[in-house]
Amino acid sequence: DAGITQSPRHKVTETGTPVTLRCHQTENHRYMYWYRQDPGHGLRLIHYSYGVKDTDKGEVSDGYSVSRSKTEDFLLTLESATSSQTSVYFCAISRDRANTQYFGPGTRLTVL
Amino acid sequence: QKEVEQDPGPLSVPEGAIVSLNCTYSNSAFQYFMWYRQYSRKGPELLMYTYSSGNKEDGRFTAQVDKSSKYISLFIRDSQPSDSATYLCAMGDSNDYKLSFGAGTTVTVRA
Numbered sequence: 001d002a003g004i005t006q007s008p009r010h011k012v013t014e015t016g017t018p019v020t021l022r023c024h025q026t027e028n029h030r031y032m033y034w035y036r037q038d039p040g041h042g043l044r045l046i047h048y049s050y051g052v053k054d055t056d057k058g059e060v061s062d063g064y065s066v067s068r069s070k071t072e073d074f075l076l077t078l079e080s081a082t083s084s085q086t087s088v089y090f091c092a093i094s095r096d097r098a099n100t101q102y103f104g105p106g107t108r109l110t111v112l
Numbered sequence: 113q114k115e116v117e118q119d120p121g122p123l124s125v126p127e128g129a130i131v132s133l134n135c136t137y138s139n140s141a142f143q144y145f146m147w148y149r150q151y152s153r154k155g156p157e158l159l160m161y162t163y164s165s166g167n168k169e170d171g172r173f174t175a176q177v178d179k180s181s182k183y184i185s186l187f188i189r190d191s192q193p194s195d196s197a198t199y200l201c202a203m204g205d206s207n208d209y210k211l212s213f214g215a216g217t218t219v220t221v222r223a
Contacts, residue, residue: 031209042215043156043200050209058210090155097209099144101202103155 003027004104006091012110019078021107023091025071031094032074033101034058034066036087043090049074050097081111115139118201118214126222131188135201135214138182142203142212145177147186150198150216159199160186191221 003026013019023032034046035058045058047066055066063085065077078085088108092101118135125131133147143164148156160175162168162184168175174187184203188195201214 033210043213045210048209056209097204097206099204099206100146100158100161101211102158103148105155106153 004091004093004102006089006104006107008107009105010108012112013081014112015082016080019081019109019111021076021078021089021091021109023074023076023104025074025091025093027093027095027102028071029093029095029102030071031097031101032068033092033094034064034074034076035090035092036060036085037090037106038087046076046089078109081109083111085109086111115212116201116203116214119217120215122218122220124220124222125191127191127193129191129221131186131191131195131219131221133186133188133199133201133217133219135184135203136182137184137203137212139203139205139212140179140182141205141207142179143206144204144211145175145184146202146211147173147175148200148202150200152197156200188219191219193221193223196220 033048035043049055049068091104094101145162147160149159150156165179172189176185198216200216202211204211
């Protein structure tokens with residue numbers, strides 16, 4: 001998985017609770033991305049980062065926030081989890097923008 | 113209309129057959145073209161990467177890019193049951209931070 005870990009790998013939570021997912025890389029790549037993958041929708045970009053403290057929104061950013069205080073860590077926070085955020089979340093990294101991305105193993109999140 | 117179109121399948125072939133997958137796109141600025149393979153309950157893994165037009169071969173896999181037709185293909189020769197997975201195409205241009213992904217095609221190779 002190109003030196004990418006995600007934690008936790010599985011999580012079950014209740015509606016209304018905050019949730020934070022962590023992506024950690026050992027490749028020193030500049031760009032990091034959070035996606036969600038749902039049946040019928042494919043991969044959808046939530047947020048991405050193009051450097052420490054530099055982040056921007058993707059196509060499905062509502063209800064999500066991110067932070068990147070170190071090159072190696074990119075955090076995704078669901079401020080108040082809803083059932084519609086039940087999904088598989090993937091982190092990806094890239095050395096150059098719009099170029100090859102390498103994906104982590106994913107986090108399976110269930111919001112009850 | 114989506115920026116990248118990919119037939120979701122599913123596609124079922126007998127072992128040893130040639131698997132042919134393709135994507136069409138609308139953004140003529142795309143320069144980087146990738147194919148990812150995703151096994152069930154795993155993350156996508158990079159399979160093939162091509163810059164601009166042309167063909168690239170890696171073992172049983174061949175990727176083709178036809179920028180004039182905005183069409184990319186992936187061929188898998190002598191398919192094996194271990195090739196059963198979802199294949200996603202992806203593409204990007206140097207003026208954007210993100211890639212555009214196809215929806216993925218699910219392939220089953222029957223033993």
